[in-house]
Every structure is written in C-alpha cells, then in structure tokens.
Amino acid sequence: MPKVEIHGYAIVSDNDCIADASGRTPDVLRNDADWAYFQAELNKSAVTVLGRLGHEANPNPKGRLRMVLSSSSPGLERRPDGWWWNPETLPWNHAIRTILPDGGCVAVPGGRRVFDLFLAIGYDAFHLTRAEGTFIPDGVPVFSDCQEGVSAEAILAKHGLKPEARRILDPTGPVSLTIWRNGRQDS
Template identity: 45%
Template sequence: MVEGHAIVSVEGMIAARDGSMPQALMNDADWRIFQAALDRAALVVLGRLGHVRHANPGRRRLVLTTSVAGLAADPADARAHLWNPAHATFYHVLERLGIDAGTVAVTGGTGVFDHFLGIGYDRFLLSRAPAAHIPEGRPCFSGGPPEAVLAGHGLAPVGTRLIDASAGVTLTTWRRAAVAAGRRQMP
C-alpha cells in the first residue's frame, strides 16, 4: 500500500519557499499521528532535502535524488537507499529491497508527492492547519490544491476528524476506491 502524509497551510503549502517547515505547520497531534504511521511503515520515501534535514531514527528510507543512477546504498545511512526514478522503476526498487508487503509511507516534498501520483496512492492522510498562512511556500502538489489533485487522481475523502481542537487542525483520509474494496495489492 502506498500512503501519502502531509500537513498543509490554508493555501495548500507544505513548507516555506526555502523548504523549511514554518512553526505554523508544526502541530503536536499531527506529529504523533505522522510518527506512528512512519514507525509502522515497511519503507519511508522522501526527497533529498528532507533526508538531509531530518535525522533517520532507524527506519528504512528511500530517498529520491538525481545524484545516483538507479538505486544505491546511502554511504552515510545504513538504513537508507538513494533512488533516481529516471533509471529504475519503483517496483524494481521494491523488489531489490525485498519489500513485498506493508505500507510505503511517502512524506514529500512536492516533487516526491507529484512522482507518486503516477505510481498511484492507495491512501493519503492530509492534515490542514487553518491558522497557517504560507502564500509563497512550496505546494503539496505542483498541480493545484491537494484536495483537487487527489480527487483528480482517483482518491476520495472517506473521513475527516479534528485532531487538535485548540488549533483547529483536521486530518482527512483520502482513499482509492479499489483499496476500499480490498482489490489493490502491492506487486
């Protein structure tokens, strides 16, 4: 199962223009849910910038980058591999890493989220921080507001819950119809 995770501002931004995470997007309730999901994942997929900025607490990581041809072990992190999607398919990478079951958690940035639209999300957990305003930031998806992009790629909201009443932060789960029916399997 391919599962995306993001918290966005009112404008649908996941970061400031420089790639940093503004304080307005940092929410303890969202962070706990996010970290628990990553702890359960068979593999965490993220971009090079996120990999460099955030230490790996021992999870298996797949880092999208153009600095390698295909798939290569990260010399600085024994639990991480560097992947250039232009030279190896995602399914080839899963096979090489020996991953044939479990959740692949996609954590961004924009280019990573966009890339996995083509692979197909089974589920996307989208948190909204209504007090966060980042008009000139980095979008969740380059193609428009996250809800419109997800709907345009075959996902539908199946539930929204308030995860932090004091900050008004909500978490909406988006699912692909085939997943809800239990038909899509990892190769």
C-alpha cells in the same frame, strides 16, 4: 507480486503549502498531535520514501529504513543512511521489489516532487492534515498543480482518491486530518 501499499503524509496550510518561501517548514505547520500521528504511522511502515532535502533536514534517530530520491543515484544503491533511488533511471516496481521483496507499507512524506511522482505511481491512501486558518505566502505547494490554483483535494479526487470523514487532531486551530483512499479499496 507481494502487496505494497503506498501512503502519503502531508501537513498543509489553507493555501496547500508544505513549506515556506525559503523551503523550510514554518512553525505554523509544526503540531504535536500531527507529529504523534505521523510517527505512529511510520512505526507501521516498512520504508519511508523522501526527497534528498527532507532526508538531510530530518534526522533519523530511530534508524528507520529510508529510500531517498536523488538525481545523484545511478539507479538504486545502498548507502549507509538508506537506499538512494533515481526514478529517471530505474522504475518504481523494480526499485521497491529490491527493497521490500516480501511487500509491506510504504510511507511517503514528500516533498513536492516526490508527492507529484507518487500521484502518477498511485497512492493507496493520502493522509492530508490541514493546519486550518494558516496561510504561507509564496510557499512550496504539496503538489505542483496547486501552483495553478487547483486545491490538493481536487488533485487527489482527480487521481481516484475519495475522502473519509474529517477528524480533528488538535482543537487549537483546529488541525484536522482527512484520509483519502483509493476507490479500489472500497470495492
């Protein structure tokens, strides 16, 4: 089967949140350096996989290929704005084989339930950006288990990912990036 690489991308607060209590991205999680990094990564990807709310909230001016998760899809269907997929009715392997028959890089920018789903499917890498020094009260966590007080790092480690060195994307804050890679790539 052609190789498919799955990469997750999130910017989180110190308390591991990706959105505020209303489900929107707060200004403290908007950072130009992180955005530039994320856009460059999307340029290298064959498809972007995201939840319906994120899809609706974020326009797609570059017309990148999107795969939108929604319970409204009967399985996998092509709509004018991308592929719509319901993981309850069609397994990932079948869906991605249809979308990327020759393989390629899959970018996963969330939200929470999408990040959860791909923990089970298996990330090859997770690009975890942290807006250090920020706290979002009652926000939406990057992974559901963060609600139980488990850190994003502990969850990634539990799923077999290992951290590379932390790097600074923006000294203001700072905003840092740690790429967690699947151990299989190290062997």
